[in-house]
Amino acid sequence: MSDSSSGDDSVELIVEGDEKTVTGFIRGLFIGARNAQWPVFHDERGIENQTFAEQLKGWVGLTEPLTHFVVDEDSVQLVRASLADTRCHGMKLREAQPVLSASFGFKLKVFTEEAAAQVRAVYEQVPSDVTVERWDPKETRRDGDTEGVELYSPVHHYKMEAEGIVKGPFRHVLYVHEQARRIEQVDEEEMRLVLGDSLL
Amino acid sequence: MTGLRVVAVPLLVLGALLLVPDLAFAAGDAATHGADHVPLGARLPIWSVGPFAGILLSIALFPLVAPAFWHHHYGKIAAGWAVLFGVPFLVKYRQEAIDAILHIYAVDYIPFIILLWALFTVAGGIVVRGSLKGSPKVNVGLLAIGTVLASIVGTTGASMLLIRPLMRANSWRINKTHLIVFFIFLVSNIGGSLTPLGDPPLFLGFLHSVPFFWTLHLTPAYLLLSAMLLVGFFFLDRYYYGKEPEDAKQAMLSAETEKFGLAGTHNFLYLGGVIGFVLFSGSVTLGDVHLTDHLHVPIQNLVRDFGLVGLGLLSMKTTGKALREENEFSWGPIEEVAYLFAGIFMTIIPALAILGAGEDGELGWLVAGVQSDISYFWVTGGLSSFLDNAPTYLTFFNTALGGLDMSAAECAQNASLVCGEPEKVAVLIEERNRTLLAISAGAVFMGANTYIGNAPNFMVKAIAEEGGVAMPSFFGYIIRWSLPILVPCFVVVTLVFFL
Numbered sequence: 001m002s003d004s005s006s007g008d009d010s011v012e013l014i015v016e017g018d019e020k021t022v023t024g025f026i027r028g029l030f031i032g033a034r035n036a037q038w039p040v041f042h043d044e045r046g047i048e049n050q051t052f053a054e055q056l057k058g059w060v061g062l063t064e065p066l067t068h069f070v071v072d073e074d075s076v077q078l079v080r081a082s083l084a085d086t087r088c089h090g091m092k093l094r095e096a097q098p099v100l101s102a103s104f105g106f107k108l109k110v111f112t113e114e115a116a117a118q119v120r121a122v123y124e125q126v127p128s129d130v131t132v133e134r135w136d137p138k139e140t141r142r143d144g145d146t147e148g149v150e151l152y153s154p155v156h157h158y159k160m161e162a163e164g165i166v167k168g169p170f171r172h173v174l175y176v177h178e179q180a181r182r183i184e185q186v187d188e189e190e191m192r193l194v195l196g197d198s199l200l
Numbered sequence: 201m202t203g204l205r206v207v208a209v210p211l212l213v214l215g216a217l218l219l220v221p222d223l224a225f226a227a228g229d230a231a232t233h234g235a236d237h238v239p240l241g242a243r244l245p246i247w248s249v250g251p252f253a254g255i256l257l258s259i260a261l262f263p264l265v266a267p268a269f270w271h272h273h274y275g276k277i278a279a280g281w282a283v284l285f286g287v288p289f290l291v292k293y294r295q296e297a298i299d300a301i302l303h304i305y306a307v308d309y310i311p312f313i314i315l316l317w318a319l320f321t322v323a324g325g326i327v328v329r330g331s332l333k334g335s336p337k338v339n340v341g342l343l344a345i346g347t348v349l350a351s352i353v354g355t356t357g358a359s360m361l362l363i364r365p366l367m368r369a370n371s372w373r374i375n376k377t378h379l380i381v382f383f384i385f386l387v388s389n390i391g392g393s394l395t396p397l398g399d400p401p402l403f404l405g406f407l408h409s410v411p412f413f414w415t416l417h418l419t420p421a422y423l424l425l426s427a428m429l430l431v432g433f434f435f436l437d438r439y440y441y442g443k444e445p446e447d448a449k450q451a452m453l454s455a456e457t458e459k460f461g462l463a464g465t466h467n468f469l470y471l472g473g474v475i476g477f478v479l480f481s482g483s484v485t486l487g488d489v490h491l492t493d494h495l496h497v498p499i500q501n502l503v504r505d506f507g508l509v510g511l512g513l514l515s516m517k518t519t520g521k522a523l524r525e526e527n528e529f530s531w532g533p534i535e536e537v538a539y540l541f542a543g544i545f546m547t548i549i550p551a552l553a554i555l556g557a558g559e560d561g562e563l564g565w566l567v568a569g570v571q572s573d574i575s576y577f578w579v580t581g582g583l584s585s586f587l588d589n590a591p592t593y594l595t596f597f598n599t600a601l602g603g604l605d606m607s608a609a610e611c612a613q614n615a616s617l618v619c620g621e622p623e624k625v626a627v628l629i630e631e632r633n634r635t636l637l638a639i640s641a642g643a644v645f646m647g648a649n650t651y652i653g654n655a656p657n658f659m660v661k662a663i664a665e666e667g668g669v670a671m672p673s674f675f676g677y678i679i680r681w682s683l684p685i686l687v688p689c690f691v692v693v694t695l696v697f698f699l
Binding site: 185 | 271
């Protein structure tokens with residue numbers, strides 16, 4: 001998806017080449033440059049990656065594998081210049097696009113009030129420029145007759161179900177996504193990025 | 201005291217039923233006892249097993265489609281199915297019906313409930329304290345301990361004892377689903393296959409004359425299956441361990457942990473007593489008590505049952521309330537078993553009788569159709585996956601007995617004019633040992649295939665969910681876990697042991 005409006009200062013880069021080599025190279029580059037910002041690799045952080053068609057092409061050898069990652073705008077030149085260096089074989093910068101915004105959908109079901117409070121803290125205390133659409137948790141409490149566990153008729157004393165979509169600037173949505181990923185009962189989708197026009 | 205009520209109610213029901221035969225005789229000789237000397241099972245129509253199918257399907261489906269309704273009304277629903285069968289049965293068959301009902305409650309239901317109650321009470325008084333660090337090795341160790349313990353304290357007791365320590369050890373982890381699923385596979389099901397104490401189907405076999413130590417014949421299959429699953433689990437757990445955030449892993453490794461220990465250990469003595477009484481009843485013959493003309497109960501069984509009740513009461517008396525609270529112990533699970541199995545055992549009467557009649561009964565096609573050990577393993581197992589495995593075991597146990605040609609030499613060899621169940625079981629073990637193995641293995645192992653296959657499965661799921669674990673849905677469990685992991689293991693077991 002492409003949009004020309006401005007977002008935060010994040011840029012998605014796509015590098016062609018062996019994935020492990022590319023990942024190691026980029027990490028080394030940032031460490032060597034003493035860059036405080038750290039590249040965010042899609043595979044590691046649950047960000048939507050290549051399309052199935054792209055993956056298929058990679059598997060059958062029609063294209064070189066592609067590594068997607070996000071860096072801050074100031075680091076783009078560092079990566080671009082390094083990959084352009086003639087000593088850097090087997091890797092090529094294929095695309096660079098500003099990340100205008102990010103989003104992810106989620107649904108969840110928790111069975112204790114403590115877990116519900118933990119989930120609420122994630123979705124109700126988001127950064128001010130992040131929105132959570134369709135957030136309308138439904139709670140069910142049953143009478144005292146459901147105390148204790150049962151073998152054949154288990155009914156939870158408490159249940160909270162909810163779903164929603166988190167939208168906003170990349171870094172802040174990533175923060176919420178990371179919080180959600182640490183709660184097993186939250187079923188969060190991969191993050192989707194809205195990208196601007198190519199910088200190449 | 202609900203715990204006592206669970207044991208007292210069946211005993212009172214039995215007492216009341218024992219008074220009924222005289223009344224029935226007083227009603228006249230219209231009773232059709234032994235009519236034409238054709239066994240009851242050859243006269244009962246096929247639709248009489250409808251309430252049995254109904255109660256099993258209720259247990260399977262209601263928790264999924266109407267959990268709140270089921271939670272409040274399961275006792276009434278079970279009673280409804282029991283009455284639906286029991287009343288017409290009593291009206292039509294009178295004395296024969298009374299005998300059959302008395303027999304199944306005295307021989308199966310009451311000892312079954314007493315054993316489960318005793319194991320549940322005693323195991324519920326043992327508390328596992330402390331927190332381990334949930335690494336793949338520690339988790340494999342906990343599952344292996346649970347797999348062994350399940351055959352001693354029963355799958356429900358072992359699940360109750362170990363599910364919380366396992367969850368505590370892994371509370372720092374994000375990915376915990378696989379831990380609970382393998383716990384259900386191994387501790388809540390497969391681990392219970394070595395003794396009649398382990399899983400209700402095997403205890404029912406014991407009550408029906410299968411020797412206590414016969415179940416050790418399942419050891420090779422138990423070892424192979426457990427080893428395959430534990431090795432598979434180790435690699436899967438290592439994979440998920442590697443995916444955990446490094447900061448969480450480091451925090452876990454450097455955290456102070458509460459020392460591992462046990463409380464309420466005097467209950468192990470009672471546990472030894474439970475094993476002792478069950479062994480005693482299987483190895484001593486003290487004669488019979490004649491409760492009615494047709495109902496004789498071996499004295500050693502009565503000694504066992506009273507002994508088990510005594511041990512349960514001792515455990516209640518000598519185990520502090522605080523310990524049970526620490527274990528989050530409640531009578532809920534055993535109360536459910538008491539109510540539901542009261543209905544199951546009433547409605548199973550026609551199924552057992554018809555199957556017992558072999559090819560003369562209306563289920564003769566089933567007796568004739570299920571012949572090979574492979575089909576016994578998979579049919580018993582397949583049905584145990586979706587219906588409770590205890591009645592399913594009993595059904596196929598009777599199918600196998602019904603398939604024996606007892607007019608042949610075997611009967612004579614047993615020097616018995618009337619081939620009773622003990623003689624038939626002896627022949628079954630001697631001639632078709634592998635068939636009984638297939639039925640037992642199918643019932644116990646494949647209870648792990650779904651949440652409804654064995655009683656502790658749902659309990660473990662509910663505890664895990666309340667502990668923050670994302671448990672798969674009913675079909676998610678089957679599609680993502682039991683079909684790809686368990687079923688291939690069962691194929692290996694089939695190839696090695698039942699081909």
